[in-house]
Amino acid sequence: xxxxxxxxxxxxxxxxxxxxxxxxxxxxxxxxxxxxxxxxxxxxxxxxxxxxxxxxxxxxxxxxxxxxxxxxxxxxxxxxxxxxxxxxxxxxxxxxxxxxxxxxxxxxxxxxxxxxxxxxxxxxxxxxxxxxxxxxxxxxxxxxxxxxxxxxxxxxxxxxxxxxxxxxxxxxxxxxxxxxxxxxxxxxxxxxxxxxxxxxxxxxxxxxxxxxxxxxxxxxxxxxxxxxxxxxxxxxxxxxxxxxxxxxxxxxxxxx
Ligand SMILES: NC(=O)c1ccc[n+]([C@@H]2O[C@H](COP(=O)([O-])OP(=O)(O)OC[C@H]3O[C@@H](n4cnc5c(N)ncnc54)[C@H](OP(=O)(O)O)[C@@H]3O)[C@@H](O)[C@H]2O)c1
Numbered sequence: 001x002x003x004x005x006x007x008x009x010x011x012x013x014x015x016x017x018x019x020x021x022x023x024x025x026x027x028x029x030x031x032x033x034x035x036x037x038x039x040x041x042x043x044x045x046x047x048x049x050x051x052x053x054x055x056x057x058x059x060x061x062x063x064x065x066x067x068x069x070x071x072x073x074x075x076x077x078x079x080x081x082x083x084x085x086x087x088x089x090x091x092x093x094x095x096x097x098x099x100x101x102x103x104x105x106x107x108x109x110x111x112x113x114x115x116x117x118x119x120x121x122x123x124x125x126x127x128x129x130x131x132x133x134x135x136x137x138x139x140x141x142x143x144x145x146x147x148x149x150x151x152x153x154x155x156x157x158x159x160x161x162x163x164x165x166x167x168x169x170x171x172x173x174x175x176x177x178x179x180x181x182x183x184x185x186x187x188x189x190x191x192x193x194x195x196x197x198x199x200x201x202x203x204x205x206x207x208x209x210x211x212x213x214x215x216x217x218x219x220x221x222x223x224x225x226x227x228x229x230x231x232x233x234x235x236x237x238x239x240x241x242x243x244x245x246x247x248x249x250x251x252x253x254x255x256x
Pocket of ligand 1: 049192
């Protein structure tokens with residue numbers, strides 16, 4: 001929220017209708033809360049939302065790894081909000097394996113479905129409406145770990161790398177229609193999913209693994225650190241930004 005010249009409160013997303021995937025916890029829940037505070041109407045989705053979805057958001061349960069799941073969410077958004085002006089593709093995550101060659105075929109497919117194709121499918125269902133209105137903003141949540149491609153997560157970082165490449169191309173395609181498409185790449189962020197994955201990884205590690213020292217800024221990321229970047233990218237303050245990938249990592253991945 002900002003303050004106008006006459007001291008009145010300006011809610012940055014007033015009148016906007018937003019769909020945020022994976023809003024039952026972690027980064028997605030922080031994005032939902034910030035969007036609601038900024039005045040947006042918000043629908044969010046996860047496979048289960050037992051009491052953890054921020055109050056004020058509409059919730060629909062769906063598994064986004066299938067086309068049918070994406071379709072159900074798009075229809076629910078149309079019904080509850082009447083359309084979507086802002087789409088944040090955040091749902092994602094990974095299960096580590098001892099090494100890249102131990103990752104089974106079905107896990108590769110699962111990662112492509114969740115961390116890449118879920119976004120492609122939702123974008124294809126919801127950006128035509130933005131294009132017709134000549135206005136809209138899409139954010140894809142990737143990972144700063146794309147730059148290091150850690151073998152126990154290669155299925156995950158490869159799927160997110162595809163997402164980043166696709167995000168840049170979609171931005172070019174939709175720019176003439178006033179629709180902006182950007183990505184946000186978090187570093188290590190303290191969320192239920194992130195913590196669980198890092199614990200699994202630590203228990204598997206054979207040889208060189210993840211460095212557990214804090215990022216240069218001295219702590220792990222907080223969900224709100226990432227949500228701040230997402231809110232910026234969908235707001236009018238970022239009206240001249242499209243096709244970009246904002247790394248938010250406290251300096252963890254200096255080349256990103
Ligand atoms: N935390 C980190 O350190 C970190 C770092 C880099 C990138 N990221 C990225 O940031 C995003 C959010 O991560 P997070 O750490 O906040 O994860 P999280 O705490 O595990 O939350 C993930 C959210 O996505 C939902 N979700 C998972 N699988 C789903 C499915 N198949 N269908 C629909 N919804 C599903 C979860 O709900 P259900 O389980 O009930 O479905 C939950 O709401 C992800 O894309 C992740 O890759 C996180």
